[in-house]
Amino acid sequence: MVVVCAAALLPAALRLAESRMRLASMRRQAAARPYRPGGWPAVLSPPVLARYPLAPWRVGVQAGHWKIEQLPDELSRLRSSTGARYGSYREVDFNLEAARRVAAYLQAAGIEVDLLPATVPPGYQADAFISIHADGAARSGVRGWKVATPWRSSPASRELREIMAAVYPLFTGLPEDRYGTTYNMRGYYAFSPHRHRHAISRTTPAIIIEAGFITVRRDREVLFGEPDRIARGISAGLVRYLSGFDPLDPLAVAVHTYPAMRVVADQADLTFYPEEGAKVAARLPAGTLVRPMHVENGWVEVVVWGNRRRFGWVRETELESLSGSS
Numbered sequence: 001m002v003v004v005c006a007a008a009l010l011p012a013a014l015r016l017a018e019s020r021m022r023l024a025s026m027r028r029q030a031a032a033r034p035y036r037p038g039g040w041p042a043v044l045s046p047p048v049l050a051r052y053p054l055a056p057w058r059v060g061v062q063a064g065h066w067k068i069e070q071l072p073d074e075l076s077r078l079r080s081s082t083g084a085r086y087g088s089y090r091e092v093d094f095n096l097e098a099a100r101r102v103a104a105y106l107q108a109a110g111i112e113v114d115l116l117p118a119t120v121p122p123g124y125q126a127d128a129f130i131s132i133h134a135d136g137a138a139r140s141g142v143r144g145w146k147v148a149t150p151w152r153s154s155p156a157s158r159e160l161r162e163i164m165a166a167v168y169p170l171f172t173g174l175p176e177d178r179y180g181t182t183y184n185m186r187g188y189y190a191f192s193p194h195r196h197r198h199a200i201s202r203t204t205p206a207i208i209i210e211a212g213f214i215t216v217r218r219d220r221e222v223l224f225g226e227p228d229r230i231a232r233g234i235s236a237g238l239v240r241y242l243s244g245f246d247p248l249d250p251l252a253v254a255v256h257t258y259p260a261m262r263v264v265a266d267q268a269d270l271t272f273y274p275e276e277g278a279k280v281a282a283r284l285p286a287g288t289l290v291r292p293m294h295v296e297n298g299w300v301e302v303v304v305w306g307n308r309r310r311f312g313w314v315r316e317t318e319l320e321s322l323s324g325s326s
């Protein structure tokens with residue numbers, strides 16, 4: 001039983017105020033003596049200074065599939081991707097309703113919001129970007145939400161994902177679809193500035209949420225019956241994230257790339273999560289080539305070369321780097 005508490009946004013708002021006070025005091029210190037924590041640039045560019053710290057945060061909220069038929073030519077193959085359906089329930093209607101409500105909550109909290117359709121402005125920059133979707137599945141036994149970052153993600157994107165995954169279920173009571181994240185979620189077209197012009201900047205912290213299954217009655221009752229719980233959950237996650245986000249730390253939004261790797265152990269476990277005992281998705285024979293996406297606590301997140309259905313985590317000790325490639 002999850003108790004949804006309307007006051008739960010309040011601590012987040014207080015933390016936001018606290019963090020702004022902290023930043024203001026850091027600024028005073030910086031004025032009193034040269035002060036440069038690790039990772040900060042020696043000189044800040046005028047645009048960064050101009051929006052710090054008095055300007056409100058800026059967040060892009062995308063209603064998935066909304067006006068999909070207006071995608072530019074470079075994305076024309078996706079114009080028919082109108083989203084999930086169940087009887088008269090359409091994913092795009094849910095996405096737009098949720099996105100509008102999230103935008104209203106964020107604006108009420110003093111945050112600047114761009115409510116975005118399927119087409120993202122080229123190189124879109126913001127303090128956070130979220131694409132809102134809902135899932136559909138023909139098979140039974142599935143339920144719940146999932147949140148994913150772009151394949152190559154910054155620490156800021158991963159932090160945003162973790163916070164959203166912690167906050168969203170508190171408000172909605174929906175379970176996590178723990179093994180449901182797909183390759184296409186991570187490789188979402190709007191996340192991919194190396195492939196499309198109409199995509200967010202690589203340094204914009206970003207996530208995509210599948211808020212629940214419109215094909216599942218218990219999920220649908222919340223998605224369509226109580227959209228305000230969805231919107232408050234997403235808004236609270238974003239506000240909590242922004243309260244800890246330091247716009248002056250370039251490392252937080254930096255995206256690391258790694259050279260290709262090869263499996264050296266025979267039948268190396270490819271797991272769903274970077275931890276011992278995690279569920280195994282597949283076993284990889286020695287010699288398998290993989291594309292590394294992220295390294296964490298002795299585990300490497302990889303996609304098997306040429307097989308988009310095979311991705312997950314491999315122990316770092318079971319891989320070798322192919323120097324010179326990327």
Ligand SMILES: [Zn+2]
Nearest residue numbers: 064083133134
């Ligand atoms: Zn969708």
